[in-house]
Amino acid sequence: MSLMTTTVSPEATPVPPEAAVDTAAGTATGTATSTSDGTAAALVEIRCPEGDWLPVCTPEDLTPGRGVAALLPDGSQAALFADRAGRPYAIDNRDPFTGAQVLSRGLTGSVDGRPFVASPLLKQRFDLESGGCLDDPSVSVPVYGVRVRSNH
């Protein structure tokens, strides 16, 4: 089992140096293959608050521009997204403005090259890399480490 691609944020989360590769070349969709028995060849993993990596879905489960929610062992929820290049992002699913677990259902976009998601309720935008709210600097959401692991 080798680590193909790692996209990790925030910076505090350690990146195994031997695993880091060019994200543009090793995109999630680009590396995804399926084995003959139908099991996924690659998995998207989230780094839980306790520090463990939790596999949550295959890269194919992520539609570029669209999010999905993942339930974490401690009951919190993560919102996962993929950009057009297939690069994954994960932030907390809870919209701090309403308290509802809905950020995974927002629309994504980018401004100045930085990806964001807009809450589907009151439309505030959150930076997918830093978790900061673009419309209110005093608000931010937690960010989770996320990576795509190949199974062979």
Next chain:
Amino acid sequence: MTSTPSLPDAAPATSPDTAPTIALIGHGMVGQRFLEELADRGVTARARVVVLCEETRPAYDRVQLTSYFAGRSADDLSLTDPDFLARHGIELLLGDPATAVDRAARTVTARSGRTVRYDALVLATGSYPFVPPVPGKDSAGCFVYRTLDDLLAIEEYAKNARTGVVVGGGLLGLEAAGALKGLGLRTHIVEFAPRLMALQVDEGGGRALRRTVEEMGLTVHTGVGGKEIVADGAGAVTAMGLSDDSRIDTDLVVFSAGVRPRDQLARDCGLPVGERGGIVIDAQCRTEDPAVYAIGECALAVDGRVYGLVAPGYDMARVAAAELAERLTGTATLADGPAEPAGERPGFTGADLSTKLKLLGVDVASFGDAHGAADGCLDVVYSDARSGVYKKLVIGADGALLGGVLVGDADAYGTLRPLTGTVPPVAPEQLVLPAGLAEGGGAALGPDALPGDAVICSCHNVTKDAIQACATLPEVKQCTKAGTGCGSCVKLIGQLLPQSEDQGLCGCFPHTRAELYEIVRVRRITSYAELLDAYGRQEARGGEGCEICKPAVGSVLASLAPAVGADGYVLGGEQAALQDTNDHFLANLQRNGSYSIVPRIPGGEITPEKLIIIGEVARDFGLYTKITGGQRIDLFGARVDQLPAIWARLVDAGFESGHAYGKALRTVKSCVGETWCRYGVQDSVRMAIDLELRYRGLRAPHKLKSAVSGCARECAEARGKDFGVIATAGGWNLYVGGNGGATPRHADLLAQDLSDAELIRLIDRFLMFYIRTADRLERTSAWLERIEGGLDHVRDVVVHDSLGLCDELEALMAAHVSHYRDEWAETLADPERLGRFVSFVNAPGAPDPSVRFVPERDQVKPDLTLLAGPTLPVRTLEGTSAR
């Protein structure tokens, strides 16, 4: 009869010792403006204000009277916001004209016998139509043209008439002729002067005007007067004899030969009036009695003129209100006259008679010294008899522009009038030549050339500087009132405002939604990424787009899908990532992350069996149910993973998506119509169902609502809808651009007495034209207000096919109708799409623990304690498009 419940005789309601009383006689345009000026100055808070009004309706826009026949209703003409009077405590007594003024006792007596004591009295009694002393002038079928009631009477009588004569070829006469022509009468105009509009235009302009008017099928008789009216045995008009002994057979005569000041009240109480009428006032609009003022058409100004235009009347209203405000703050009482000399305050000493009008569809404007009365002045004339254009400028000896006349093309009026009195920056001939002939583009003399103190809106006396202190047209209208009078300056105001350099939809596209629509249509683009990478802003190409343009482009792609070969299914392919969550899950997201469901109930008609199914589904899934305003049933509180199971039950019972989640047709409301209702004249339910089934699923710039009423009682409230249909004995009337919500707007009549097929064809065209040209999230009401030319333009395009677009618009709608598929039935049949309806990608069967409910009035409501967090403000998307 009264708008306020009680007014004790001779005893003011508010304590008479502390609150002085201002009595206003007359609630016309000038009277209403006077009240607004009082309110703006806070006078209404300190004084009791009582208004006596002869007419039975509050002030309305007399200038726009003719537009009543163009489909605007009496309500549309109203100038009085119903809240205004109540908010400012103004007592309006309708249908109770003043009959006497006792200046010694300071009281006004009304016809009902009611007496009002005043500290200050303002006469705004207006004018009455002058009827020449022609024998037979009182026959049945003879009318004047002054009030809304006059118009209603003419409209009624014209139903049995074929020919009409208008006596008077001035401004009001042409208005009246336009009204008669609009009523389908063969129309004659009889004018004693040698030309039409003799006061405003010169001989050349009169010729051009006459030719154009005659081309419209009206018959013009100038240089002759009416000699007698011939009536039949029953006393009804049959003909009019003229001074040249000719005779016009006619069923109806309208006298519109000028107006005279209504100064009888003033005469009766001994106030001085002019030789030819008009209450004598000073520059402060005061009569000889310092407690009595006169404003508007009843007053004779210090320059010896009676002004029959609304703009000078508004000026007088402002002067009189300022005067009263001043006196209230001073130490003197209201009746004693000003606390200090009036010299410091601007008074009313005369007014500009410039006018710009569209009469019978012809632009006519005159300004300044239109007749060249000044010594040594010279004319510069451009005349094109073939196209009916005549332009004359009067230039003084020193080269200054003194005035002018424009007939047939008055576009330059906006820039020329404010230049009056100055030497124009280019040679005068350049100002009248058509754009193509002028050197450097004469018509290109833009608003930049105007000095800062140039008056742009002459109705409200607003300068270029004052307008440029605002950023947008709505702001200009709100802060300065400019553009809210006759409206002729609105175009110029638009040119004076900062042209937002970037009209782009968002940070990703430099185009408007309408432009993107054209690009997608012409280039046959089928995907968002393709559009962004080829047509987006350089810095946005290859990026992720944004939450503003994605749904907008998704909507355009969906609207054009059948025509350009894209997948019209909103969850298909890349489309899935463009839709707001509501469209993505085909349901409406609610505050706790749950969704609501609205099955389509066309026309609001539903069988008992289907009602039971909805009840059973709601019960089985624990959903909260509520009847919507659109005659449907909303089911609240579904988790995203429950949606497919709920819809499986609904689709099975014959329901389909109601598109409550989409910028799409929502519902077509209806009343029960002639089937059940004793008043109904058409089957409104059948029509509502037909319309709803035809336009269901149609994606638009914003949501679309509709309704069909079975008779003029309008129980379905069709005029509050984007497109509303009201049954008539002869078919259907179609209204467009209505809205409820925060900015209510009555829909405008687009066409009347349509057959079923005609109605549907017009709605097809209207909707497709809207979809093609509207901005993102722009409802039809706002679109109709914004689009250049407004309702008239839209009518030209969709009724008269002025752009040759109608075939294409109809074809697009036909493609929509034939490609319609129920989105929920399609989703249920596709396992891959169904796979998206999970709360968690890593636990597909698990419900979202944050979506919980607690009991409320025998149903459920969201358990918000689970979501507790700080309450933070809504972000408005509208403000972000320029970032």
